[in-house]
Amino acid sequence: MNLFDIKDPSIIKTMSIKEMEDLAKMIRSFLIENISRTGGHLSSNLGIVELTIAMHYVFSSPKDKFIFDVGHQSYVHKILTGRSAEFAHLRQYKGISGFQKRKESIHDVWEAGHSSTSLSAALGMATARDLNHENYQVVPVIGDGALTGGMAMEALNQIGSDKRRMVIIFNDNNMSISENVGAMDQAFTKLRVSKPYTTLKHDLKGALSTSKFGKSVLHTMQNVKNAVKENVVDTSIFGDFNLDYIGPIDGHNLPSLIRVLKLASENDGPVVVHVLTKKGKGYSYAEEDKTGSWHGVSPFDVRTGKSLSQMPMGHVSWSEVLSSTLTSLAAKNKDIVAITPAMKSGSKLQNFFDKYPERSFDCGIAEEHAMTFAAGLAVSGKRPFISVYSSFLQRAYDQINHDVARMNLPVVIGIDRCGLVGEDGETHHGVFDIAMLRHIPNMILSQPKDAKEAQNLLYSAFQQKEHPYAIRYPRGNVPFEKAKEYTYIEPGTWTSWSFDEHSRLIIITYGDCVDKIISKAQVNQMPITVVNARFFKPLDGDMLERLCQMELPILLYETDMLAGGLSSSILEYANDHGYTRHFVRLGIEDHFVEHGSISQLRKLERLDINSLFDIISSYL
Structure with a gap:
């Protein structure tokens, strides 16, 4: 199969186990090859290949709703929903996002870049479904790291109370970005080493088959589920939230995954499917990573695993x-x-x-x-x-x-x-x-x-x-040069630089823009004053008073949101102290900024240095 031929996930339902296993190998190679060129989230996606294939085999997206917690592990989902050809421009300006994106596809029903939101969103969708008397599954996928987030615990509390039908896939790889910590992880460790569901189910079948009653139970899937619940839930932290639990399952065994997800899909309430996966599976450098180096990567050499981005000397x-x-x-x-x-x-x-x-x-x-x-x-x-x-x-x-x-x-x-x-x-x-x-x-x-x-x-x-x-x-x-001794900086003090004493324009800015502006002004011998507003709060009132009294244009240049930012505070100061003068404000307007390289985005927002100096030149 050619991945570029996949236009719709329904094709997965026609595949044999062998074909899906071959597809998993193909997807891993595709991910490694493409992410090595564009950068992106590698390890989390390599670890979820079989699970995502099994989800699309058992459920029917977009009717059934898939929510990937954080969203950076949705690359396989994107491939299976017809976006393989767009991976050449992954995370690049005007290319596809590294997270689920609703405007990209009807198969992306939720957007997030922060952890632990999936369960709350899933409960909202399940509640809306029930209020509308509709029939579909809601399938959030949440990792063991994300479950340490308080928001996820708050959602589990209501999910266990409301008992609305959903399949919660607990993707357990014992990692968030680096290795997990805390008592929650210790509780998950106990579950990881408990008897696997597949073995337990076999044991149950053997036990039930020894009596007439047991044989009748085997004919009813619901009774098998109840038996599983009795034997597993009581030792699970999910049982404390009044949730059915199945697991742990080998997250790279397609037959087991499909069997268990089918069982879970028939549950009449919320059920947690505990899936054990290997973060970075299929690429040795990522598999062996314990520090998070392979979580999000810049372009790299596939053969050596070395980054192609070199830090400048010093x-x-x-x-x-x-x-x-x-x-x-x-x-x-x-x-x-x-x-x-x-x-x-x-x-x-x-x-x-x-x-x-x-x-x-x-x-x-x-x-x-x-x-x-x-x-x-x-x-x-x-x-x-x-x-x-x-x-x-x-x-x-x-x-x-x-x-x-x-x-x-x-x-x-x-x-x-x-x-x-x-x-x-x-x-x-x-x-x-x-x-x-x-x-x-x-x-x-x-x-x-x-x-x-x-x-x-x-x-x-x-x-x-x-x-x-x-x-x-x-x-x-x-x-960077390590300081031999440190100097105390009084809060609310700014510094300034002028090319000569006959400045014709003042620029107030901050951060690494300061030296870039000074350097370009020196090269072009521009008569400007550059102010390093290194404190947003408190402001340097003494310097602001002097600047406001000068009969010069003042450009307020910031690379963050204009609303509520540095320029807002300076306008407040000028108004409160009776300085009726005009300021030119440059910054991000009232919108969210899309993805792309920082240089591209600054140019898009007219905040790049060249655009700034075009404005400076117009005033001079």
Whole structure:
């Protein structure tokens, strides 16, 4: 079979087991070959090949609704629903998304880029189905990492109470991005080593066949299901939620998967099918990965497994700058502790965890809990640093507001992957955190322009003990030289640069844009002043007063949302202090930004450096 000939998943229903097994091998080769060129989520998709084929064999999409938790493991689903030809442009501008996307296909019924949403969405769909007196299955696929999320537990609580018909596929690979942690994972471990369903069913058949009553039971599938429930559910955490449970099942054995999914589809209420899969299956480098390196990958050499993206000499990731500085500071301050909600590898905290294991805490996929946990440490005299991706920080907004800032606790928040992040698209762009945090009382919110300033800002955050202090930093790398000593930066102080004393234009900006603008202005000998607004809160009132009194045009250039961002705060300041002047605001307008490379997206939003200098030239 040619994968490009698959236009509709109904073709799967005509296949034999052997043909489906051959198809699984073909899909794995296709995924490895294509993702090695475009980058993307590799391991999670290699692990779910047989399961996705079995789902399309037993159920009928789009009538039956498939929801993939997080959505980054929906590549196989995309292939089986006729999108193979579009994988050459996976995650690229105007190409297909790396997540489920409703506008792409009628087979994509839900969109998510954050964990633990699938069960709530599934219950909503099942409830709507029942209210409309319709007949279809709702099939959420959720991993063991995502089940640590509180939202998933909240959904299970109502699912067990409402008892609406759905098949919950528990895709258990003992990994989220890196290895899972916590008591929930320990409970899952007990299930993994329990008697498999296929063996149990065989044992039940043998036992039931010894009596007349038992033989009659075997003729009724519902009674077999009840027998399975009696023997398995009581030892399952899902049984505590009043859910039927079948498992564990070998997630790479197509006959077993098909048999069990058919059984589950006939259940008259919610049933959990526990499937054991191997993340990265079929590609040795990904199979052996324990750190999350193969979860999301840039283009790589299939033969060697080496990335084709080379870090420039002397550069490290922004995450590494912060984590390296944190490790150095912790050597002198024994109260410093590090917290991550399941992003130890992505946030480059592995070295800190190795060096200070007793001061390192991975909370699993639970941003809300992680933030209040940090508050509890801070109120007890510890100095917590919590690293959270900007797009995931939204989930901890209430905790920052209610538990950290309201009590004015000195929690240091590292906001990783701020700004446009590129290929992961709408769900992952970190462009909302400035507006989200700027209005919260007691907050200090900053962003460094370079690695030196990043080190000094983190040092300054721990030097003060009065307020919560957030430092945002983007995806990507930066030239890095480890500081021999640190300099304290007073909150609410900006810096400025001018080519000469006869400036004709002022640009207020922040982050790594500062030096790029200065460099281009120097080359072109442009008479402008560039302001490094390294604090969004508090603002530098003294400098703003001087700037507002100058008779010069002021461009406010930001690479995040305009609404509620830096320019909003400057306009508020100008209005409140009686400065009636015109500002030119450049930033992301009122819309979600699609996926594509960061350079493409900045150009699309008219926020690239060339577009900025076209505007500068028009004023000069």
